[in-house]
């Protein structure tokens with residue numbers, strides 16, 4: 167049974183300012199907005215700017231503007247993961263995990279361990295084979311910190327995908343060798359502190375959610391409910407990216423697409439309005455009672471009629 171939304175409902179938008187807001191982000195964040203507003207809950211805007219070399223100047227502001235244009239408002243934040251107080255919170259969590267024996271230093275390079283790793287049954291990406299579990303393979307090198315998984319990731323019931331988790335993922339990095347905190351750790355510390363009750367994110371993060379559940383358990387914190395939104399794909403059937411025609415929401419806007427046209431397109435892709443409709447966010451909200459049940463389970467491609475090149 168899907169958990170019913172409640173007035174204590176809290177979710178977040180967590181854009182990475184490494185590129186532009188594309189239709190996949192817009193669709194996922196529309197689902198988050200509808201869930202939160204239907205529940206009378208709150209939305210935190212959180213900027214995942216953990217990796218300074220990958221952050222594009224101006225990208226965070228552009229995400230905020232695109233959200234505003236679409237009417238995807240928020241109640242708290244923006245909170246920046248790069249802020250010193252957030253970094254202090256991540257450092258504290260690392261100390262707690264280390265003290266409880268969950269972490270070990272790892273000095274393998276990705277290339278080195280990928281050479282010996284083979285994915286179980288040839289499925290999915292290769293898993294870290296645990297080379298440094300018994301001690302760093304190259305003690306002279308700077309070490310990353312890995313979280314030790316004792317078996318498959320915790321199982322959970324995703325609101326869209328049903329029974330999930332329980333997969334073998336391999337020990338994963340929580341602090342990189344260059345000292346940067348890894349996404350998996352930061353997101354769990356933030357979700358815990360921001361009292362997020364439901365994480366709405368793209369289906370590409372389903373396996374990551376399993377890793378994060380292991381971290382929640384190790385930190386003694388309850389994990390939020392999970393709602394993974396099936397991906398929007400590019401014209402070639404691959405994940406949306408520049409090379410397969412992904413275009414920023416901003417470009418559609420600049421070329422004259424109206425917010426209600428885009429909301430209509432996204433709403434239709436969520437099964438809320440007939441294809442070709444224009445829609446306001448209020449109209450979508452009115453129809454969102456069966457949002458989770460009616461959400462198409464398959465990835466899809468999306469092409470606004472106007473502004474598509």
Ligand code: GLU
Pocket residue numbers: 180181182214353366367368371
């Ligand atoms: N920053 C991630 C992204 O843009 C989402 C992270 C999350 O939902 O935890 O794909």
